[in-house]
Amino acid sequence: MPTEPSIKPAAGRGAPTKFGAEFAFRSAATAAGGIIVAAIALIALFLLIRAWPSIAANKSNFFTTTEFNVKDENNLHFGIKDLFMVTVLSSVFALAIAVPIGVGIALFLTQYAPKALARPFSIIVDLLAAVPSIVFGLWGLLVVAPKLGPFQGFLNKHLSWLFLFADGNVSIAGGGTIFTAGVVLAVMILPIITSVSREVFGLTPRSQIEAAQALGATKWEVVRLTVLPFGRSGVIAGSMLGLGRALGETIAVLIVLRTSTKAGHWSLFDGGYTFASKIASAASEFSSKLPTGAYIAAGFVLFALTFVVNALARLAAGGKVNG
Numbered sequence: 001m002p003t004e005p006s007i008k009p010a011a012g013r014g015a016p017t018k019f020g021a022e023f024a025f026r027s028a029a030t031a032a033g034g035i036i037v038a039a040i041a042l043i044a045l046f047l048l049i050r051a052w053p054s055i056a057a058n059k060s061n062f063f064t065t066t067e068f069n070v071k072d073e074n075n076l077h078f079g080i081k082d083l084f085m086v087t088v089l090s091s092v093f094a095l096a097i098a099v100p101i102g103v104g105i106a107l108f109l110t111q112y113a114p115k116a117l118a119r120p121f122s123i124i125v126d127l128l129a130a131v132p133s134i135v136f137g138l139w140g141l142l143v144v145a146p147k148l149g150p151f152q153g154f155l156n157k158h159l160s161w162l163f164l165f166a167d168g169n170v171s172i173a174g175g176g177t178i179f180t181a182g183v184v185l186a187v188m189i190l191p192i193i194t195s196v197s198r199e200v201f202g203l204t205p206r207s208q209i210e211a212a213q214a215l216g217a218t219k220w221e222v223v224r225l226t227v228l229p230f231g232r233s234g235v236i237a238g239s240m241l242g243l244g245r246a247l248g249e250t251i252a253v254l255i256v257l258r259t260s261t262k263a264g265h266w267s268l269f270d271g272g273y274t275f276a277s278k279i280a281s282a283a284s285e286f287s288s289k290l291p292t293g294a295y296i297a298a299g300f301v302l303f304a305l306t307f308v309v310n311a312l313a314r315l316a317a318g319g320k321v322n323g
Helices: 015-057 081-112 115-130 133-158 178-201 206-214 219-230 232-248 251-256 275-281 289-322
Strands: none
Touching: 015 289, 081 115, 081 178, 081 219, 081 232, 081 275, 081 289, 115 178, 133 178, 133 251, 178 219, 178 232, 178 251, 206 219, 219 232, 232 275, 232 289, 251 275, 275 289
């Protein structure tokens, strides 16, 4: 039987051209990823190189000392214990406030609100991310702090047996406490958590929702059994993005925690500095190598802390992603 002639692509066309374009795109994508990794590694190396001479000259334990005295270049005494405490406590407290509210708003916008209301409401929430940090700081100092004073006093009076609400080192009536800073930070990270959660909840397969409804599930049961499990990884990712913002926030925290330069013992009614606000408060004094290196050492710890937070977030969300 006669066979049909095979059609072969002309030389230099078809597959070779497609392969070349794919190789070029893959190389460009790999190079872009490599640049990011290299930039992060170089930043870490720079911080470590600049910080090490100061750490070596430090006459106190870097991890357990509460004071941060670097005025005398020949007699450095600095540590990160208080900085770590204030940074973690204010950020985690902000996260504890913002996550339930952010997830609730995201569920309302995607599952309950009519489309005519959901879109403008989403825009209003997202606009919070555009407000400058200094505005949040002034709002926290002049509006939030005085309003929270009586509430903080109530918590301190009735729950002082719990270390978080024990007596701090600042006046509760003044409002310049970690508690107030946490509330301000919660408002600042709310748009991030809400936006990411809203996008993930909106991607829940319609077939799963309709299947739950066909089985007679109520609206809340649909949300609990389909939407929340599907969006778990997105909520975790949004929460960690918000936590990263809170850990590195500078001006707003510096303005609110103005009444004290020393922390206490893991109480929300303490004052003090976070890593970022401490570095920002001394930026005008970066003239000598060793004192400046002490602040860079604190910045390196904050840099490492954000990496640990993101690694834990990846591990927590990995089960859902891989599943």
